[in-house]
Amino acid sequence: MKYDFSAIEKKWQANWEKTKPYAAVTGDPRPKFYGLIEFPYPSGAGLHVGHPRPFTAMDVITRKKRMQGYNVLFPIGYDAFGLPTENYAIKNHIHPAIVTHDNIANFTRQLKMLGYGFDWDRCINTSDPDYYKWTQWIFLQLFKHGLAYKATMSVNWCTSCKVVLANEEVVEGVCERCGAPVVRKEKSQWMLAITKYADRLIDDLDELDFIERVKIQQKNWIGRSTGCELTFQTNMGCDVTVYTTRADTLFGTSYMVISPEHPLLNEWKDRIGNWDEVAAYREAAARKSDFERGELNKDKTGVRLQGVEIRNPVTGKDLPMFVSDYVLMGYGTGIVIGVPGHDQRDWDFATKFGLPIIEVVAGGDVTKCAFVAKDDSAVMVNSGFLNGMTVKEAIPAMKQYAVEQGFGKVKTNFKLRDWVFSRQRYWGEPIPLVYCEKCGWQAIPESELPLKLPNVESYEPTDDGESPLAKMTDWVNTTCPCCGGPAKRETDTMPNWAGSSWYFLRYMDPHNDKEAVGKDAEAYWGPVDWYNGGMEHTTLHLLYSRFWHKFLYDIGVVHTKEPYAKRTSHGMILGQNPHYVGNVDTEEEKQALIKKYGNQALRQSVKMSKSLGNVVNPDDVVQEFGADTLRLYIMFIGDFEKTATWSANAVRGCKKFLDRCWNLMDIAADDDALSPKNEAVIHRSIKKVTEDIDALKMNTAIAQLMTMVNEFYANGLTRGDLKMLMLMLSPFAPHMVEEMWELTGYAAKTGKMAMQNDWPVYDESKMVEQEKEIAVQVNGKLRATVVIPLNADDETVLGIVYANEKIAKMKEGMEVVKTIIVKNKLVNLILKPAK
């Protein structure tokens, strides 16, 4: 019988849809396992071949867990608010809700086509009012607890999307989505005080089973540094405060720098001798984007503030002060000490402006460049009471001194900024607040949730950057929930990170119309046991959702401090580069490609994109090879964490393997016991496959199954042998195995494969053959192999080794100085000429 994947897949998908073998049961006595994948954004392009990698991996994991007796929650949903849909709607004059609905239908078709064991009854959609009611509810709780606040601030403004972007959405000075330049703009914005959770977001990482690079990236992004604030007396009638991590270098300070945006400058306006010059510098700095100030322009510029003098508390000397845009207003106090001897930026600045460079840490040559010691064992010089101490000793010593003398205090700073939460767009959750002249910002009553998005004529944002909702005066004008007077609704909407910050909770209890998530459901399912997703979400979604979850913990909605017990990450799937130099033969053609495409031409693999024409559509692959082959290949493609390149040939190899498995049905002997010949390879495979799936090493798990099948062909097999293969292969190729399970008669006995809970268990004692081939080395070099009885003692092994003809020859006239025996693996003889 031929393996007709198309008919088989349709048959079982329909069966699963009807019988729901993948439904999660809240409260079930079995141990629970909650496996989560990042829900997709339902774009118009449909699923691309990158999606199945993480989806299939978690499907394999959860299918195996189910077979091991777990009550599994493996849900799916759609992150449906967002700019691409809105932009499409604007262009084609279709309501974004309709676009979203159609895209979701297409995604759902494709996901079902791939045979994932999702609990479809728990499917959610963040743009559904029944869902965003609770997104709004959580926002109101944040507001009521003082964590949502409005602030006028300089924000990132995308000139093309006409929308405010979070820092995280600006990549190399351009909009992450559209690539248009990002400029700074003053705007009043809703902010979420994520920085209040900064310490906890770092410290609680220690308890989590996240892959190390995720932890490191989050820590770096939050950027905690501990130092101290030092206060200096000035001749301007007020003190100034700086932040530094290197208080030990205070004796080496030769000037001070203030940020151009610092408000103190305005206060000092009349007493700064060269105010015109300073004002011009400030204006020029304001015109530069952050990108220009940072990336493009590392040359130091600045203006000395005439008449301003700062007293150094440890030397008693007066220091000059400069304004320079290398000092950021948003970090520390906006004023820094200049220590040119031991900070390269300060050195550059001091050299340009002819300021003294004082060496206070020995070990470098500060006339050539700043000396930044690699470790903290360098010794202090020219530093009064610190002289002779190491840097390590000097930092706390100076801190202590500064605190005692009353000019310093210990301080922790973060690079993380509060989260800009407003978007001047239509397709997002309306912010459920109103503004009353008398009462200020007020939450709408929770009974009025969800605050639904009204229908508008046009989705285009206004040129002055107001949301399209601002034009809907009927909707905007309302009454104040506090005093009943006239009030206006907030017209900004939430960013698309809002809905995804808590969606994993909604899956636990998706139809609850009383609460975001019910207490019992959350207590049963939380936390997520294993969450897999892309590295690109490490500093965005992953951090934001940890923040929301911690807040929900604080107000008693959830019972765990952290949402995800375990986090792993997958590599991207790349396509063939059509412009790769390796594709052409002659040198001229190669040079032409390099000339035309530059470094791009040197890469064999590149991101799939429409413009390159190298996009692989899952629909086509399923059509040609079947869903099981696609699933198997995307798992076999290589190390899960690394990027991998799609290869049409290798897909065929996986189809061939499935054919070989299918054809085993024709040759399997009519016997339910394991055949003695195959017993060892079966038990070895159970161990390997079980452990490899848990470790996300799907490629080697599949390789082991291939090895097992090769053995079956070499040795012959029983139906019992085949049963073992079916059980272990079923998470990877569920449709085909379901059919085989039925054809071999097992379904009639124990029900369909999707309902099995007898994942095989290996027996260590049956894993190895009774004989073992081991390596024989002489002086560390491989010289022979011999076969020994399993677990033979050293004496027996050496007897066999010495009996080997080749080894015996090498031993002639030599003395055995030492023998190293690694049990069942290797013997190493150390020989030297006999005396």
Next chain:
RNA sequence: GCCGGUGUGAUGGAAUGGUAGACGUGACGGACUCAAAAUCCGUUGGGCGAAUAACCCGUGUGGGUUCGAGUCCCACCACCGGCACCA
């Protein structure tokens, strides 16, 4: 510049400090076939050989530790990802 990662046959990739190249592509040879496809069985790192005899070389480069190093340590090179004037 800082942080993290990677470097292995023609190719995707395997290898708790213990026989480098599992498994899969591709290639070559054979069986079946009128023939092809499919399928099945072999061979396939390089050098020197008639040899599936022996020997030598081989995991980015150069050193080191070890009886033994792809794996550990030091220095360097190349590429990929993230952050970047964060005081």
